[in-house]
Amino acid sequence: MSNIVDDIKREFEKSENSLVKIILINTAVFLVLLLVKIIFTLSQSSNIYSWIIDMLELPASPQEFIRKPWTLITYFFTHEDIFHILFNMLFFYWFGKLIDEYLGAKRVVALYFLGGIAGGLIYMLIYNVLPFFQTQVESSTMLGASAAAFSVAVGASTLLPNYTFNLIFLGPIRIKFIALFYIILSLAQTVGPNAGGNLAHLGGALVGYIFIKLLQNGTDLGKPVYAIMNGWTGLFRRRPSMQVTYREKQVYRSTSVYSSSSTSSTIEMPDQHEIDTILDKISKSGYESLTKEEKQKLFKASQQK
The missing domain is CATH 1.20.1540.10 (Rhomboid-like)
Structure with missing residues (x-):
């Protein structure tokens, strides 16, 4: 159990x-x-x-x-x-x-x-x-x-x-x-x-x-x-403890910055060479041979007019 x-x-x-x-x-x-x-x-x-x-x-x-x-x-x-x-x-x-x-x-x-x-x-x-x-x-x-x-x-x-x-x-x-x-x-x-x-x-x-x-x-x-979803995730995300360092009477505080890209896979718009490479792979091995990132890049390219 x-x-x-x-x-x-x-x-x-x-x-x-x-x-x-x-x-x-x-x-x-x-x-x-x-x-x-x-x-x-x-x-x-x-x-x-x-x-x-x-x-x-x-x-x-x-x-x-x-x-x-x-x-x-x-x-x-x-x-x-x-x-x-x-x-x-x-x-x-x-x-x-x-x-x-x-x-x-x-x-x-x-x-x-x-x-x-x-x-x-x-x-x-x-x-x-x-x-x-x-x-x-x-x-x-x-x-x-x-x-x-x-x-x-x-x-x-x-x-x-x-x-x-x-x-x-x-x-x-x-x-x-x-x-x-x-x-x-x-x-x-x-x-x-x-x-x-x-x-x-x-x-x-x-x-x-x-x-x-x-x-x-x-x-x-x-x-x-x-x-x-991002707000809900933020409620339960562990925040690092604040660290304080003293040097020459100056205080430095280190914190972590959370961005939306850290929790989601942001796919950039592929260039023509990448698109051609993906299309060649499809013609040889079919859609199922593509990786998850390649599939998302192909969809991203289809949105570009």
């Missing part, structure tokens, strides 16, 4: 490991809720567990949401069903690896959060606007990372539409067709028993597409998320 805890600590200490951190947080929340459910069910206090879930899931009712606005974030870190979290985290991991390799870890976080928030807002909007759903507003709630995962998946498919995944029984399939299949499936189920969740999927998918298209044109929608 101690080895597992140590492994998790090491993963959280890595600066460019956002993909795994998000999966670990979702898994930890799921396991804690599962343990809490078992304990309170056996002690015949299941109403306490229901109250905890109520504090984490997103309500469709605006009046309920005003009482607990944090649920716009907590809902996409909360799962009750093991197959629900398994599918969402696998989906998120497969496509998130591509975003991580080509655009960096911080954009995985931005797509996840913006997709989850947009999915939640669209879910509440549609339930309060469309007559078909209005009768269900007071009793409808949503939880799960599906909208956030869809945002990452569609973002990856927009960035690299012809990238292929080798699926069991089906062989190599371009990821744009995988994303399109799940979008159509969600659209077909918007009047089914899980209508709210499928509406959120579509909201997340829309954000993923817009995020990448704007990024390719030089506009990064993730900047507010990065600012929050």
Whole structure:
């Protein structure tokens, strides 16, 4: 058990490991809720567990949401069903690896959060606007990372539409067709028993597409998320103790200066020689042979008009 805890600590200490951190947080929340459910069910206090879930899931009712606005974030870190979290985290991991390799870890976080928030807002909007759903507003709630995962998946498919995944029984399939299949499936189920969740999927998918298209044109929608991430990291970063040295009645204080470039991989605009070298490597060995830095340089070059 101690080895597992140590492994998790090491993963959280890595600066460019956002993909795994998000999966670990979702898994930890799921396991804690599962343990809490078992304990309170056996002690015949299941109403306490229901109250905890109520504090984490997103309500469709605006009046309920005003009482607990944090649920716009907590809902996409909360799962009750093991197959629900398994599918969402696998989906998120497969496509998130591509975003991580080509655009960096911080954009995985931005797509996840913006997709989850947009999915939640669209879910509440549609339930309060469309007559078909209005009768269900007071009793409808949503939880799960599906909208956030869809945002990452569609973002990856927009960035690299012809990238292929080798699926069991089906062989190599371009990821744009995988994303399109799940979008159509969600659209077909918007009047089914899980209508709210499928509406959120579509909201997340829309954000993923817009995020990448704007990024390719030089506009990064993730900047507010990065600012929050940097502020959050700064709260827990250890500051070095101040050293005071006396020499000839003068005081010298040494401190460390933290810059945003120390925590994120800043890729400079490559010159034409670098671009040609990367393109030659692609023609000989394919996209998969590129290093993470080469992929990010290639994307940076594609933004230059």
